[in-house]
Amino acid sequence: MNQGFPLSGASTRRSILAAGAAFAIGITAFLPSLAQADDYPSKPITLYIGYGPGGQTDVVGRGVAKVLADQLGVPINVVNKPGAGGALAASQLKKEAPDGYTAMFHTNSVVDADPFMSARINFKPDDFDYAGMVTAFQQGLAAPKDAPYDSIQEYVAWAKKNPGSVFGSLSPLSKMYIDQIAKREGLDVNVMPLASGSEMINALLGKQAALVLSGGIHYRYPEETKTIVATTTFRHVSAPDVGTIDEAGYGLGIDARTTLILPKGTPRDILGKLSTALKATETDEEFKAIVSAADIPIMYMDLDQAAAEIAKNYAKNKAIFEKAGIVPQ
Amino acid sequence: MDYLVAGFGNILNFHTLLWIVIGVTLGYVVGAMPGLGKGTAVAVSIPLTFYLEPVSAIAMLIGIAKGSGAGSAVSAILINTPGEPSSAPTAQDGYPLARQGKAQKALKMGLYASVIGDFVSTLILIGLAAPLASYALLIGPVELCAILLFSLTFIGGLSGNSMIKGMVAGAFGVFFATVGIEAETFVPRFTFGLLELDEGISLVPMAIGMLAVAEMVNQAGNLAHLDSQAAVMLNGTTADDRRVTGAEWRRCLPVIAQGSLIGSIVGILPGLGASVGSFLSYGAAVRTSKTPKLFGTGMIEGVAAAESADNAVVPASLIPLFALGIPGSVIAAILISALIMHGLTPGPLMFKQQPQMVGDLYAALLCASLVMLVVGTLGQRIFAKVIYLPNRLIIPVVLFLCCLGAYMETSSVFSIYVMLFFAAVGYLMRKLDYSFITFLIGFVIGPKLELTFRQSIQILDAKVSNLGHHPISIVFILLTGITVVLIARSHRASRLLEASETN
Numbered sequence: 001m002n003q004g005f006p007l008s009g010a011s012t013r014r015s016i017l018a019a020g021a022a023f024a025i026g027i028t029a030f031l032p033s034l035a036q037a038d039d040y041p042s043k044p045i046t047l048y049i050g051y052g053p054g055g056q057t058d059v060v061g062r063g064v065a066k067v068l069a070d071q072l073g074v075p076i077n078v079v080n081k082p083g084a085g086g087a088l089a090a091s092q093l094k095k096e097a098p099d100g101y102t103a104m105f106h107t108n109s110v111v112d113a114d115p116f117m118s119a120r121i122n123f124k125p126d127d128f129d130y131a132g133m134v135t136a137f138q139q140g141l142a143a144p145k146d147a148p149y150d151s152i153q154e155y156v157a158w159a160k161k162n163p164g165s166v167f168g169s170l171s172p173l174s175k176m177y178i179d180q181i182a183k184r185e186g187l188d189v190n191v192m193p194l195a196s197g198s199e200m201i202n203a204l205l206g207k208q209a210a211l212v213l214s215g216g217i218h219y220r221y222p223e224e225t226k227t228i229v230a231t232t233t234f235r236h237v238s239a240p241d242v243g244t245i246d247e248a249g250y251g252l253g254i255d256a257r258t259t260l261i262l263p264k265g266t267p268r269d270i271l272g273k274l275s276t277a278l279k280a281t282e283t284d285e286e287f288k289a290i291v292s293a294a295d296i297p298i299m300y301m302d303l304d305q306a307a308a309e310i311a312k313n314y315a316k317n318k319a320i321f322e323k324a325g326i327v328p329q
Numbered sequence: 330m331d332y333l334v335a336g337f338g339n340i341l342n343f344h345t346l347l348w349i350v351i352g353v354t355l356g357y358v359v360g361a362m363p364g365l366g367k368g369t370a371v372a373v374s375i376p377l378t379f380y381l382e383p384v385s386a387i388a389m390l391i392g393i394a395k396g397s398g399a400g401s402a403v404s405a406i407l408i409n410t411p412g413e414p415s416s417a418p419t420a421q422d423g424y425p426l427a428r429q430g431k432a433q434k435a436l437k438m439g440l441y442a443s444v445i446g447d448f449v450s451t452l453i454l455i456g457l458a459a460p461l462a463s464y465a466l467l468i469g470p471v472e473l474c475a476i477l478l479f480s481l482t483f484i485g486g487l488s489g490n491s492m493i494k495g496m497v498a499g500a501f502g503v504f505f506a507t508v509g510i511e512a513e514t515f516v517p518r519f520t521f522g523l524l525e526l527d528e529g530i531s532l533v534p535m536a537i538g539m540l541a542v543a544e545m546v547n548q549a550g551n552l553a554h555l556d557s558q559a560a561v562m563l564n565g566t567t568a569d570d571r572r573v574t575g576a577e578w579r580r581c582l583p584v585i586a587q588g589s590l591i592g593s594i595v596g597i598l599p600g601l602g603a604s605v606g607s608f609l610s611y612g613a614a615v616r617t618s619k620t621p622k623l624f625g626t627g628m629i630e631g632v633a634a635a636e637s638a639d640n641a642v643v644p645a646s647l648i649p650l651f652a653l654g655i656p657g658s659v660i661a662a663i664l665i666s667a668l669i670m671h672g673l674t675p676g677p678l679m680f681k682q683q684p685q686m687v688g689d690l691y692a693a694l695l696c697a698s699l700v701m702l703v704v705g706t707l708g709q710r711i712f713a714k715v716i717y718l719p720n721r722l723i724i725p726v727v728l729f730l731c732c733l734g735a736y737m738e739t740s741s742v743f744s745i746y747v748m749l750f751f752a753a754v755g756y757l758m759r760k761l762d763y764s765f766i767t768f769l770i771g772f773v774i775g776p777k778l779e780l781t782f783r784q785s786i787q788i789l790d791a792k793v794s795n796l797g798h799h800p801i802s803i804v805f806i807l808l809t810g811i812t813v814v815l816i817a818r819s820h821r822a823s824r825l826l827e828a829s830e831t832n
Contacts, residue, residue, distance in 0.1 A: 193512035
């Protein structure tokens with residue numbers, strides 16, 4: 001009994017202290033964020049890119065960083081944090097302070113598709129805020145130019161007659177596409193793994209693969225490759241005559257849009273400022289030159305449209321992956 | 330050709346030359362520092378190139394890549410810590426030479442071999458880019474798989490004293506390379522639930538740990554001995570120890586020619602990289618040498634073989650980039666994004682739409698080769714002074730640079746843990762006399778062999794008879810078989826010889 005009193009007394013005192021400290025931290029955390037929203041940004045912003053330097057997302061991200069720096073008047077510090085297709089950078093971003101000074105530039109797939117493919121991803125779309133979307137990748141199924149099929153229907157007919165044809169697969173997503181198509185149409189297709197985008201182009205140009213899922217880089221080779229179906233929900237700017245996979249009745253359209261992602265709880269004023277600054281990508285000549293050289297169309301969405309897009313994609317992807325029977329690994 | 334001549338006119342101005350010199354110098358310095366590599370240097374320089382005109386920007390980036398290839402020989406020779414994994418074979422003979430007081434000789438040979446390899450490969454790029462690139466497309470996964478299988482037989486020449494130990498180390502290299510998400514079914518292997526390991530163990534922090542950190546720990550345990558040795562060796566006794574003699578040139582030129590060719594071929598083939606080039610060239614030099622047993626004890630040919638191939642890979646890896654728009658290496662991938670950022674699309678269209686631009690770039694590439702010779706000659710004088718420093722000063726600096734280099738690779742502390750883990754592995758391998766060269770070969774070639782094998786099975790529809798459509802791969806499979814039989818025979822012969830000598 002004697003021992004109980006001092007102990008409980010100490011713990012009460014400690015909890016009061018802790019509450020006071022928490023309160024103080026709360027105030028100090030709250031005050032600067034109030035002040036920050038007004039004069040944001042007042043210091044350099046760190047921008048994570050979840051791939052190493054040299055890829056498509058990296059190119060767009062660096063272009064966007066330059067536009068943001070011009071618009072906001074502070075330097076944007078681009079940090080490449082490669083690993084697990086961007087999931088590593090996103091996990092790190094989740095832990096950062098929601099003050100608008102740490103952001104990530106990545107395709108929406110990292111939050112609305114990857115969680116259905118990797119069991120080790122511990123975040124959902126709700127764990128982040130979104131300031132807007134800039135470009136959309138022209139993902140589609142691509143084939144060598146002289147392949148005897150120009151549409152998904154013709155490919156299916158051809159593949160039925162040619163069992164054992166090769167499909168080049170770069171990611172779980174590409175494998176999902178061919179598995180779904182093969183299952184529905186009863187095709188016998190060999191799925192050849194590919195390690196990188198350049199290997200994919202090699203396989204197309206060297207005609208080792210009859211079909212691949214391309215993120216859009218095949219548009220750089222108009223004389224050697226063609227798109228037979230867009231796997232996005234929209235028709236491609238670079239090939240407006242080619243139909244989408246949803247038009248063909250598969251319901252597998254998934255968009256990959258580069259998104260400015262921020263930690264959950266970022267003040268709306270800050271998101272708004274970033275969203276407005278992002279809109280300048282539509283008119284920035286230098287940025288337009290970059291994305292047109294890379295065949296990546298600008299499809300700007302503001303912060304509300306971006307949040308709605310992510311929510312919509314998450315629901316659609318969930319349905320697609322559950323129907324495909326894909327269990328996260 | 331006219332464009333090339335005009336290109337020289339366009340780039341021979343103060344502004345462009347300045348950026349080439351800056352690029353080569355930066356690359357050379359970064360390459361010479363253990364732990365820091367060209368990948369990091371090029372990536373860090375990208376934002377800077379935004380503000381330059383396209384030719385200066387690309388020339389500077391290429392300068393970095395070229396310069397670091399030459400610079401990495403410096404630390405390999407002087408303190409046995411290769412600046413890049415591709416210079417690991419350079420250290421095999423370069424460091425023993427330095428310990429014999431022939432550091433200047435080894436450094437000079439390293440530089441000359443680098444410049445020649447680079448120059449030859451650049452000429453191949455300019456003259457033959459288009460036809461070679463279209464030929465390289467015929468090398469699909471089935472052919473590549475057979476070529477990789479053949480290149481594994483070179484492990485024999487690199488395994489040091491014991492073939493068995495060399496093969497054990499190579500097998501461990503393959504094992505560590507299996508970590509990560511497997512490319513066909515996307516099952517994570519040996520990742521222990523760590524997202525950081527999804528894409529496997531990264532070569533850069535692994536190589537830094539195994540080559541540089543482990544070596545520093547090893548030298549720290551040997552301080553007194555090394556310092557007393559340094560006092561004696563310093564600069565060699567005769568003038569011949571400080572320069573490359575005519576006789577050595579005659580021995581090395583064929584090796585350099587062979588290395589330049591191997592490096593160029595490896596550069597054109599997709600995704601092999603400079604390490605494979607220098608390993609193969611070193612292995613080939615051992616195989617063709619009259620005195621293979623002397624390699625590893627300070628053969629100047631070893632330095633020439635490794636460095637010529639190492640540097641020949643860089644320009645050759647630009648062949649698929651210029652001709653087809655496909656990056657053959659990490660550097661080429663970064664160059665693509667640099668070109669795109671300047672509104673240019675690399676590939677065949679570039680030759681048609683902007684031939685003058687291509688001419689300018691070619692001129693800048695040739696120019697960078699010469700700049701490399703000048704920067705290297707001057708740089709060596711400065712860096713060679715490192716050898717006068719006591720090890721207790723060198724070791725902490727190197728360890729700091731190693732941490733920096735590992736961290737910068739992925740901007741994450743995890744890379745430093747990877748580096749430390751492989752430092753421990755590397756230390757044990759040194760103590761137990763296992764070759765870390767064969768380990769590296771296993772690590773670099775193993776996963777590519779696995780991938781191309783899986784790809785081949787799909788392409789061949791799992792039928793051996795379909796191999797008939799791939800004559801190139803049949804040739805290499807036969808070559809592999811013949812080489813293995815020859816190695817086994819020569820081993821038995823040498824063992825019989827030893828046995829008869831002891832009797």
